[in-house]
């Protein structure tokens with residue numbers, strides 16, 4: 001049974017809180033999954049009180065959940081929410097917050113502090129909580145949740161980590177990457193380690209290469225300032241895509257406890273062949289979307305977007321070629337790719353197997369028979385598919401590609417799907433770290449991309465472009481090791 005707790009959200013008026021945290025907490029309440037006696041404290045600097053705040057939350061939930069809101073559950077949920085007025089820049093806020101948390105009737109001694117704040121505020125807020133002993137666990141547990149990005153580059157990540165760990169123990173820190181809460185991500189784990197038949201094939205002897213793609217049709221929306229300072233490599237590859245890579249490449253852990261899983265993930269990150277600065281161009285490609293079209297709609301280029309400096313060379317597309325230097329993966333290229341304003345919105349992993357070693361089917365050249373693929377859809381389609389060759393009915397020995405669904409392939413419908421945040425928020429309350437990043441995991445992930453960031457930071461004169469609404473720049477094909485390799489853009493047979 002989950003223990004009661006006080007769940008305090010800093011930055012509760014922000015985008016993440018409105019679109020993910022509060023709706024997820026509502027869904028958990030509606031499903032009866034929140035612990036008895038949970039209280040949700042929303043810290044904000046807007047001059048609101050409990051009444052105005054609850055009206056706001058009600059409005060956001062109506063906008064987001066619409067007709068599926070259950071009025072009775074909603075009122076129960078709103079009763080659990082309290083607004084705490086305070087500016088985090090003022091140390092006084094934390095003194096008053098402590099007093100509020102400790103003297104309010106019915107509040108548990110277990111606390112979650114969720115920093116849904118600009119990353120620049122993490123260190124200061126964590127420190128102020130510690131100064132006020134809100135990190136001390138004598139009376140109950142204390143947990144601090146932070147959102148990616150965990151730093152701006154390797155050095156900044158180390159500084160952040162040092163500072164957070166001065167004030168909180170590693171067991172109190174929950175570094176959230178909501179990708180890890182997605183169902184298919186967890187399915188990758190089950191698929192690999194609950195099925196013996198994949199294991200003999202899962203290595204350099206049979207796998208030609210691996211691709212991990214996250215593409216978005218959307219542009220930068222209203223996040224111009226954030227995005228122009230970050231770029232695609234930091235925003236997606238350093239975090240989400242490297243996490244997916246660790247799940248595909250890791251060895252089976254000795255058991256499913258959080259430390260065993262995280263140990264194996266760290267081993268993968270540590271085994272990624274370092275990219276020296278002199279090899280950055282051979283391993284990494286960046287580009288920016290120019291003007292383009294989506295159907296009959298004209299789409300502005302990145303430099304036309306409001307808030308983007310006219311000469312920005314921030315990448316909206318990044319692709320990497322990595323190698324993992326261990327017995328299982330040595331010399332198998334792993335291609336990671338992400339982009340905004342692409343032709344489709346998908347996240348998926350595609351694993352291409354090698355060709356059979358001998359030509360048996362005389363009517364088809366062996367190199368022309370498409371290879372086997374294993375496809376793991378993360379979003380929006382969630383599925384696991386194997387692409388095989390079968391005999392084409394009729395005279396002669398001709399082959400065609402067919403797909404076997406190893407797991408139900410579905411697109412989320414209008415009904416409520418379990419959101420990644422729901423699972424992860426429950427994990428925080430339960431104290432389960434297995435889907436959260438450990439300090440050394442963050443360090444090694446930054447180590448992979450840091451040399452690339454350093455080179456790109458000084459090469460600011462030129463960046464390739466690709467038309468908005470396309471699958472990205474053709475020039476990125478130069479990363480492929482062989483002519484037979486190409487980006488896979490869909491889960492459907494090509």
Ligand SMILES: NC(=O)c1ccc[n+]([C@@H]2O[C@H](COP(=O)([O-])OP(=O)(O)OC[C@H]3O[C@@H](n4cnc5c(N)ncnc54)[C@H](OP(=O)(O)O)[C@@H]3O)[C@@H](O)[C@H]2O)c1
Nearest residue numbers: 011012013014015016045087088089116117119147148149
């Ligand atoms: N949005 C997402 O989908 C998403 C996804 C992944 C990670 N993240 C991460 O989650 C964090 C929050 O993102 P977000 O999109 O929600 O940002 P946001 O919309 O800019 O919200 C930031 C929040 O911080 C509050 N805040 C800032 N300075 C404050 C101060 N001095 N005192 C009190 N409150 C203060 C803001 O209050 P006001 O409303 O009063 O300005 C607002 O509630 C960021 O670290 C982001 O990188 C977000």
